[in-house]
Each structure stands twice: as structure tokens, then as C-alpha cells.
Amino acid sequence: MPPFEMPPAPEPSDDEVLDAYSRAVSTVARRLAPVVASLRVSRPARGGTVEGGGSAVVLTEDGLLLTNAHVVDGVDRGTAHFADGMSLRVHLVGADPLSDLAVVRAESSLPPPPSYGDADRLEVGHVVVAIGNPLGLEGSVTAGVVSALGRSLPTRSGAASRLVEDVIQTDAALNPGNSGGALADSGARVVGVNTAVAGVGLGLAVPINATTRRIIEALVEDGHVRRAYLGLVTAPVPVSDEVAARLGRRTALRIAQVVPGSPADRAGLMRGDVVVAADGRALFDAQSLQRILLDEAIDRSMEITVLRGTALVDVVAVPRLLRG
Structure with a gap:
């Protein structure tokens, strides 16, 4: 058959x-x-x-x-x-x-x-x-x-x-x-x-x-939207295979600029750091960070995890109200 x-x-x-x-x-x-x-x-x-x-x-x-x-x-x-x-x-x-x-x-x-x-x-x-x-x-x-x-x-x-x-x-x-x-x-x-x-x-x-x-x-x-401000300029970047295996994703946000005197500056974030998470949420593009920086983040301590060299470092920043 x-x-x-x-x-x-x-x-x-x-x-x-x-x-x-x-x-x-x-x-x-x-x-x-x-x-x-x-x-x-x-x-x-x-x-x-x-x-x-x-x-x-x-x-x-x-x-x-x-x-x-x-x-x-x-x-x-x-x-x-x-x-x-x-x-x-x-x-x-x-x-x-x-x-x-x-x-x-x-x-x-x-x-x-x-x-x-x-x-x-x-x-x-x-x-x-x-x-x-x-x-x-x-x-x-x-x-x-x-x-x-x-x-x-x-x-x-x-x-x-x-x-x-x-x-x-x-x-x-x-x-x-x-x-x-x-x-x-x-x-x-x-x-x-x-x-x-x-x-x-x-x-x-x-x-x-x-x-x-x-x-x-x-x-x-x-009638308006209140947003939180960190003072970072970032860009998505690919991460190494080793880091990707640790994070479970292929991209993160490299800090291109830290505004002097900003919450990010006071928290010790530096140009070249690669931001992988904020407030317990993974960051992989600019939009993922913007979604976090809304009203409820203003004046609240936020833990931010960055890849600095080969080490994962945690810092605490307090975003402030974005004005203008």
C-alpha cells in the first residue's frame, strides 16, 4: 500500500x-x-x-x-x-x-x-x-x-x-x-x-x-505630558557574543554623551558605558529607554545597569522633570 x-x-x-x-x-x-x-x-x-x-x-x-x-x-x-x-x-x-x-x-x-x-x-x-x-x-x-x-x-x-x-x-x-x-x-x-x-x-x-x-x-x-530627564545621548550598538549570552539579546545602548550636571552625570554614568537595563527593564534601543522616562520616574531612584569594560556595574540615578 x-x-x-x-x-x-x-x-x-x-x-x-x-x-x-x-x-x-x-x-x-x-x-x-x-x-x-x-x-x-x-x-x-x-x-x-x-x-x-x-x-x-x-x-x-x-x-x-x-x-x-x-x-x-x-x-x-x-x-x-x-x-x-x-x-x-x-x-x-x-x-x-x-x-x-x-x-x-x-x-x-x-x-x-x-x-x-x-x-x-x-x-x-x-x-x-x-x-x-x-x-x-x-x-x-x-x-x-x-x-x-x-x-x-x-x-x-x-x-x-x-x-x-x-x-x-x-x-x-x-x-x-x-x-x-x-x-x-x-x-x-x-x-x-x-x-x-x-x-x-x-x-x-x-x-x-x-x-x-x-x-x-x-x-x-x-493637557500636557510630564517626562523624566536623565541627560543621556545614546545609540544602539551590538554586543559581543559573550555579553549577548549573558544578557539574552544582541543589542544595548552605548552612551555617546552625558550632559554635565545632569542626573546621569551625578550618578556616575560615563561616555562609553553600555546601558543594558534601567528600572529592572532591559534596554536594547532608544525607544525602550523613552518608555521608562515618563511621569512616574520623576524624582524616583532608578537603578541602571551598565557594561563598563567587561564588568556589569549598577548605579542609582534620580531622573528629574524634563522642562522646556
């Missing part, structure tokens, strides 16, 4: 793959278009006002919308226009330039919000759909894939230049006016807030994850 063999599954045709992709994008567009608004704002300028805007996503049915901080920079009021023709006045609740997130409140109730997902579950190659209002064209939809994760986006807040950490890079086409709009996965879950065009074929979005959820909650409750 010949051995039993499972027949191979037939390979899907190009038409079947395309149809599945089209159905996914169409479903996302249908679900999210009603909850992504065009946000119009007016900024004071010499001799009058300058019109600007972007997009915003419904956050709560009782009036809150999520957008980018740079969309509402310098203004406290605007108008949200929805696909069904509804227009509502909105006012600023809070903005956080460091994450490029802001929350505004409408003067009336809103459509039920979309589902919000977890960008930490995204992988390079996942299909994503961007919905916004580029160039004033409301309800525009583009699709693509996640091109990269964990990117940093240079921004300016006043006179200071900062980095928005841990952004999602996608090849879904973005244009001016997409900022503040939704980046969704194939299940129509909002996993990011579109924030910038990095170049031809490169769009960036602030992820929706545990860290940004805390930032959004702080904006809703307090």
Missing part, C-alpha cells in the same frame, strides 16, 4: 491575491472614512491669518479627536469636517510636541470611534492603509506595507530640535493634509497617526502602543 500523502494546496492565482488585498483595503476604507475628519485651523500672521490644517481621528464618542501636535501648533481652535458633511468647532485639549500627538475636543458628540490596535505587533511587510485629507481632498485612501519600524523623526518645538522616537515607516502615499490621519492595519484597527512625509515613497506615523496610550491619557487628563 503506498504511503499516504497530503495533496499540496493549490497556489493562489494573481487575481485571487489581488482580490483579497482589494477587499481588505476597501473594508478598512469603509469602516474608517466616517471617523477621520479634515481639521482646519487659522494661525495669526502679520497682517491677518494663515489657513492650515490636517486630519484627525475620532478618539471618543463624546467629542475627543486625536491628531498631530504640529497640526495644531500655535492655535487653540479649529473646525473638523466629516465625510457626511458634518462640521464641528473644536478646541485644543492638549499637545505633546515630543511625541507629535495632540487631542482636540468637538462641541458635539461624534461617530463611534474606530478600534485602536497595538503597533508593537506590526511586522515589516504588513499591509497598512492610510486615511486622511491630503491637499484638501477629504477621505483619501492609500495603501502599502510597513517598510520599517523604530525610526526616529526629527522635529522642532519652538527653538528646540527633538526626535519623535519609534515611528512607523510605510510606503503608503502621504501628502500634506494626511498629518493627523489614521494608519490602520488590515483589520481596520488604527495602529498609527500619520505624521510626515520623509521622502518619495516614505511616510511616517506615530505608533499606537502602550507608551502612546499613556501619553494620550495624560493629554486628556492634564
